[in-house]
Amino acid sequence: MPRPHPTGAATEAPPARPAGAGRTDRPSPEIPEVSLVDPQAVLFSVFTPEGRENPFPALETLREIAPVYYEKELDTFFLTTYADCQAVLTDPTFKTPDLTWCEDHLPDWREHPAADFFYSSMLRANQPDHTRLRRLVSGGFTARRVAALESAIEKITDSLLNDLADATCDGGSANFQNLVGYPLPVAVVGELIGVPxxxxxxxxxxxxxxxxxxxPVRSEEDWALADRAVTQLREYFRELAARRQRVPADDLVTTLIKAKEGDERLTEDEVIDTLALVFVAGFETTTSLLGLTTHALLTHPDQLALIKQDPDLVPQAVEESLRWDTPVQMTERIAGRKTEIGGVTVPEGANVTTVMAAANRDPRQHPDPHRFDVRRTGTKVLSFSAGPHYCLGAALARLEGSVAVRRLFERFPDLALAGTPQRRESFSLRAYENLPVTTSGKAGK
Incomplete structure (x- = not known):
């Protein structure tokens, strides 16, 4: 597996490494040996094809033997308990890698439009920029605006389910992701933003x-694809924003253009990049959620039967899916001061990786965590992060998931898997590339 350089390029040496890791100018912390089981071997098994398919046994073992594990080769502390992950994500002294971080760890960032976009966006900005951006942008994600999208989500979902019906009408199979999982979030975020x-x-x-x-690992090809995409997205949204300046509409573009608090406004570049961020972030994570939830229900027929009997359980099923198979597995922070996590000293400037996939299956937070249970109550997931960087689009993603799942199984009560699903090759995102289904209840031809 490729091991990344600080520039994001990869070389042929194991293992993988989370984005944000890379401090090499400080001594390695002294971490006591906690078990005869090698935590490095356990951790690295997560990054194998088998580990990508099912990382949970390894993550459970790591949580048991080294819940705060410093991996020297990756130069980051991995956190696998719910309490530790939540504490770091909600602690404002832990920073996100931003453009200041890039100066030391991604020295050629100016050559990459994608790096300029990503590390200056609200997703990566730190105080005071993050607070200012979030305050001005939050008006586009009010409960009223999200609720107003429900009828549009229902209409889009029904149209896409018609496509699924057409594709499987002869008893054959179709890729759920291509027909529903991908196009639904694209259409919904387009509706929110105001994309024709x-x-x-x-x-x-x-x-x-x-x-x-x-x-977490970006090859030269990854950078080329991302740079080109970001350039095109910026060009598109700049033109769309110019149109909304002339002719306002009831959409996010107009909301961001008009966003004002006192004398503060978003700059033109901030409007453009926020629109691009909303699109990319809203599209990918919701696509993952739709596929993962559908697969979880199809492979747990007893739980699927419960939501068929009581559709009011659908929002809980979506929440349980977010916990049981987390779309975004991990995210990183940088310690803004020397601190202690789980009895382990973490130096100032150290990279800390919060593994949400492990935290959401921590038995101290969620009893019997490996059981998929749509009637589970008291669930508190970290799937949308927590604290200052809690996802602004979380309510919209949950709404999309609930509408899609409810209408999917109402329309196709005999929906079934029609082959072996294929996961996307990704370390940070758990998503299906191909989720073959049949609406007849039988495997496709």
Whole structure:
């Protein structure tokens, strides 16, 4: 598996490494040996094809033997308990890698439009920029605006389910992701932003290419794809924003252009990059959620039967899916001061990787964590992060998931898997590339 350089390029040496890792100018912390089981071997097994398919046994073992594990080769502390991950994500002294971080660890960032976009965006900005950006942008994600999208989501979902019906009408199979999982979030985020329907098809590939920025290892090809996609997205949204300046509409573009608090406004570049970020982030994570939830229900017929009997359980099923098979597995922070996590000293400037996939299956937070249970209550997931960087689009993603799942199984009560699903080759995102289904309840031809 490729091991990344600080520039993001990869060389042929194991193992993988989370984005943000890379401090080499400080001594390695002294971490006591906690078990005869090799935590490095356990951790690295997560990055194998088998580990990508099912990382949970390894993550459980790592949580048991070294819940705060410093991996010297990757130069990051891996956190696998819910309490530790939540504490770091909600602690404002832990920073995100931003443009200041790039100066030391991604020295050629100015050559990459994608790096300039990613590390200056609200996703990576730190205080005070993050607070200012989030305050001005939050008006586009009010409960009223999200609720107003429900009828549009239902209409889009029904149209896509018609396509699924057409593709499987002869008893054959079709890829759920291609017909529903990908196009639904693209259409919904397009509706939110104000992208004309005729323009939306191009965004599917642009979103996928730009999302290579979310990977912990980025090859030269990844950078080329992301740079090109970001450049095209910026050009498109700049033109769309200019149109909304002339003719306002009830959409996110107009909301961001008009966003104002006192004398503060978003700059033109901030409007453009926020629109691009909303599109990329809203598209990828919701696509993952739709496929993962559908697969979880199809492989747990007893739980699927419960939501068929009581459709009011669908939102809980979506929440349980977010916990049981987390779309975004990990994210990184940088310690802004010397601190202690789980009895382990973490130096100032150290990289810390919060493994949400492990945290959401921590038995101290969620009893019997490996059981998929749509009637589970008291669930508190870290799937949308927590604290200052909690996802602004979380309510919209949950709404999309609930509408899609409810209407999917109402329309196709005999929906079934029609072959072996194929996961996307990704370390940070858990998503299906191909989720073959049949609407007749039988395997496709």
């Amino acid at each position: 329907e005729a323009d939306r098809p191009q965004f599917w590939q642009l979103g996928r290419d730009a999302s290579r920025l979310l990977e």
